[in-house]
Amino acid sequence: MSTLLAKNADLLVTMDDGRRELPDASLFARDGIIEQIGPTEQLPQNADVVLDMAGQIVLPGFVNTHHHLDQTLTRALPTGQNINLFPWLQAHYPIWARRTPEASRWSTLVGLAELASSGCTTVFDHTYVFQNGSRVDDQIAAARELGVRFHASRGSMSLGESQGGLPPDSCVEDEAQILDDSRRVIETYHDASHGSMTQIVLAPCSPFSVTPELLRESAELARSYGVHLHTHLCETFEEERFTLTHFQQRPVAWMETMGWLGDDVWFAHAVHVNDDEIRQFAKTGVGVAHCPCSNMRLASGISPVKKYLAAGVHVGLGVDGSASNDASNILLEARQALLLARLRMGLLPPEGPQTLLSTSDPLRRDEWMTAREALEIATRGGAAVLGRSDIGALAPGMCADFFSISLNTVDYAGALNDPVAATVFCAPQKARYTVINGRVVVEGGQITTVNMAPVIEAHNRFSRELVSSQLASAP
Ligand SMILES: [Zn+2]
Secondary structure, X not given: OXXXXXXXXXXXXXXXXXXXXXXXXXXXXXXXXXXXXXXXXXXXXXXXXXXXXXXXXXXXXXXXOOOOHHHHHHOOOHHHOOOOHHHHHHHXXXXXXXXXXXXXXXXXXXXXXXXXXXXXXXXXXXXXXXXXXXXXXXXXXXXXXXXXEEEEEEEEXXXXXXXXXXXXXXXOOOHHHHHHHHHHHHHHHOOOOOOOOEEEEEEEOOOOOOOHHHHHHHHHHHHHHOOEEEEEEOOOHHHHHHHHXXXXXXXXXXXXXXXXXXXXXXXXXXXXXXXXXXXXXXXHOOEEEEOHHHHHHOOOOOOOHHHHHHHOOOEEEOOOOHHHXXXXXXXXXXXHHHHHHHHHHHHOOOOHHHHHOOOOOHHHHHHOOOHHHHHHHHHHHHXXXXXXXXXXXXXXXXXXXXXXXXXXXXXXXXXXXXXXXXXXXXXXXXXXXXXXXXXXXXXXXXXXXXXXXXXXXXXXXXXXXXXXXXXXXXX
């Protein structure tokens, strides 16, 4: 039994059912689960680990619902900087296929460290290139080493160029092998219990890189084990053209025929959807991982997040692959979600009689994304997308996952009339503390669980080798 007390927080944002924001508050946890939250003087004064949160705001740990951690190896790739999704993928696929098991460890640690130090405590990773001996196991071991709550995907690609897909044949896998390995990792790692640190998701990469058979069989397999399903969908117009050309259906209709609409499914991006498709998501319980930085970086478009929220669709935040962001900073992502929703509002007037109304007209009030809504997506929204009821809020019985930010800094000066809003409106800060499952993972902005310096060095050495050999072998 181990206890943890985080005491004297200037403000503790619970995101509980009452959305309480408690001044001068403390949190007491036992074995990774919160027991008490409340005024500092009413809580236990001691614990095995005591953290002084004076001068800080405490928030529930953020949930990242879409990422490709291995892409930290190819950030800012010179040949991938100024192109959209399809050529961007083609520039990266052969490089990613040469990732080694050791490089999987380094890239997972690097990506998770950046996420944890920006306040993220639960991460879903969508790795789908498994070549060169790389396995999901490498990533799960690294996540455990660092201490982040981890939902790993057994992602996949099976439709190579010669069969009409986008990835080169050398980057795709045999379908029987994919399904066998999916079964293996679910049986080895998937833990559905309260407070689970490791879960598995089946995640064929996209409609243009897997066969219809693999989509159907992955769904069947996932449902037989009760694990969730994930893929990229409605990210670009090219993808829409692909499903229209090959299947004579828009992407959402196509996925419906594959058995892929349900409350155990969430899609990354979901940018190019119409109102009927939004209603369909709401009706079937499909969730959305909103990745604003990546959508801007690749000029993919703007996801109608406010429409999703109004329709009752679960929306979480995703930093997306590090090569299309190129950050893994979840606070930055929350800020971009707010800004991009507002940009969309300015660019796209609502349909109907409101067309000529100013964005400040009271009739358009509900179109504004607020700072607290951005925080809601980052916490409770992400938890709902991943199908978890034990994270996303700070309350007795919930996981002890939270982070703190120092308030008395240059970056927040003048913003303390609303410190909660400051966490989204002001420049993204490093967490002072990040606690996951009751364990301190970040202290003073630094990772405490892993010595990151040699990891960064090895990661960068390998990244340079990987990219320079690719450039040398390019035609
Ligand atoms: Zn992605």
